[in-house]
Amino acid sequence: MLVRVFANLRQICGGVGVEVNPDGQRVIDVLDKMVEMFPDLKGEIFTPEKELLPFVHVFINGRNIIHLDGLETIVKDSDQFALFPPVAGG
Numbered sequence: 001m002l003v004r005v006f007a008n009l010r011q012i013c014g015g016v017g018v019e020v021n022p023d024g025q026r027v028i029d030v031l032d033k034m035v036e037m038f039p040d041l042k043g044e045i046f047t048p049e050k051e052l053l054p055f056v057h058v059f060i061n062g063r064n065i066i067h068l069d070g071l072e073t074i075v076k077d078s079d080q081f082a083l084f085p086p087v088a089g090g
């Protein structure tokens with residue numbers, strides 16, 4: 001599955017897209033595999049309780065997972081997966 005990453009996450013992941021082969025079919029499985037691949041990602045996207053940090057957004061096919069099943073949302077290899085970190089500015 002190709003995961004598009006944005007802002008400072010591109011530096012951590014080494015580019016705009018990351019090929020991820022998760023051990024499951026849920027959003028959390030994809031993110032867990034990404035953290036395994038890029039350990040510095042963990043503090044950028046997760047709280048200590050392993051919830052998404054405020055203002056971190058995951059979009060599947062253009063829909064925010066908060067409007068789906070959150071981290072339990074099922075994803076397919078063909079889905080468009082985008083990960084946005086908190087962004088400051090004005």
